Amino acid sequence: xxxxxxxxxxxxxxxxxxxxxxxxxxxxxxxxxxYKQDSKKFLKIMFSYNNKELIINETVPNRFSPKSPDxxxxxxxxxxxxxxxxxxxxxxSSLSGPGRSQPQHFGDxxxxxxx
Amino acid sequence: ILNVExxxxxxxxxxGDSTNFTCSFPSSNFYALHWYRWETAKSPEALFVMTxxxxxxxxxxxxxxxxxxEGYSYLYIKGSQPEDSATYLCASGSSASKIIFGSxxxxxxxx
Numbered sequence: 001x002x003x004x005x006x007x008x009x010x011x012x013x014x015x016x017x018x019x020x021x022x023x024x025x026x027x028x029x030x031x032x033x034x035y036k037q038d039s040k041k042f043l044k045i046m047f048s049y050n051n052k053e054l055i056i057n058e059t060v061p062n063r064f065s066p067k068s069p070d071x072x073x074x075x076x077x078x079x080x081x082x083x084x085x086x087x088x089x090x091x092x093s094s095l096s097g098p099g100r101s102q103p104q105h106f107g108d109x110x111x112x113x114x115x
Numbered sequence: 116i117l118n119v120e121x122x123x124x125x126x127x128x129x130x131g132d133s134t135n136f137t138c139s140f141p142s143s144n145f146y147a148l149h150w151y152r153w154e155t156a157k158s159p160e161a162l163f164v165m166t167x168x169x170x171x172x173x174x175x176x177x178x179x180x181x182x183x184x185e186g187y188s189y190l191y192i193k194g195s196q197p198e199d200s201a202t203y204l205c206a207s208g209s210s211a212s213k214i215i216f217g218s219x220x221x222x223x224x225x226x
Contacts, residue, residue: 043159043204043216055212090158099208101147103161 003027006091006107013081014115020077021110023091031055031097032074033104034066037088048098049074056098078112086114119207121217128195129225135191136220138205142186147208150179150190153219154201162190162203195224 006023013019025032033056034046048056049068063079078085088109095102120139128134140148147166151159163172168183176193192199202219209215 040218041202042218045214045216048212098212099146099206099214100212101164101166103149103151103164104159105161106158108158 004091004093004105004107006089006110008110009108010111010113012113012115015081015083017081018077018079019081019112020075021089021091021112022073022075023107024073025091025093025105026072027093027095027105029093029095029105030071031094032068032071033092033094033098034074034076035090035092037090037109039087043090045098047074047076050097081112081114083114086112088112119205119215119217121203121205121220123220124218125221125223127223127225130195130197132195133191133193134195134222135189136203136222138188138190138207138217140186140188140205140207140215140217141209142183144209145183145186145207146210148181148183148188149206149208149214150188151204151206152201153204159204190220192222195222197224197226200224 004025031050033048046060047066052068065077068074088111090109091107092104094104150162153159163179165181170181178191181188202221204219206216
């Protein structure tokens with residue numbers, strides 16, 4: 001049973017399109033996250049939700065909009081995709097809030113490629 | 116220190132040798148220090164979370180220590196094996212509900 005699952009695993013699309021990545025966790029965790037792995041392989045936090053409430057919103061273009069319909073799901077919608085959005089996006093979840101004493105569990109990542 | 120810094124960036128170690136690397140983090144508003152192991156083409160996996168100054172954690176041949184006063188943590192691997200090859204990430208959490216990841220130490224074990 002996959003703990004944190006994200007779909008799709010690969011996404012290839014044209015510049016200017018709108019796309020969504022879905023994430024679900026079955027761990028009963030309260031907090032979920034979206035990270036971007038940039039070209040230098042750094043992991044940068046984008047958003048974090050705790051019990052459906054946005055608690056971290058880093059400097060990310062407005063074209064990125066997270067949505068948490070319930071605490072087990074955190075989806076990422078991206079409008080007007082640009083070449084620079086090409087990256088691997090990781091979803092994660094944890095029992096307690098960001099940076100607290102509970103580890104994060106990561107999904108397998110979604111590799112987004114913009115043509 | 117305002118960011119989380121890891122050193123060295125990469126490391127090549129002979130199989131059987133022991134090794135260690137460092138994570139430096141802001142000591143103000145510190146709450147927790149996380150270590151993750153990240154194999155190529157996989158997702159990061161949690162190794163340890165430490166919160167108290169002087170904490171030491173161990174899992175098999177891997178152990179970690181924490182010094183919150185000076186803002187550093189060491190990760191040690193004893194008797195390196197090829198399966199230890201991975202990027203080791205640390206992340207510092209603060210009381211402001213922030214978490215910052217370091218850029219990782221890329222470890223390669225030579226058979």
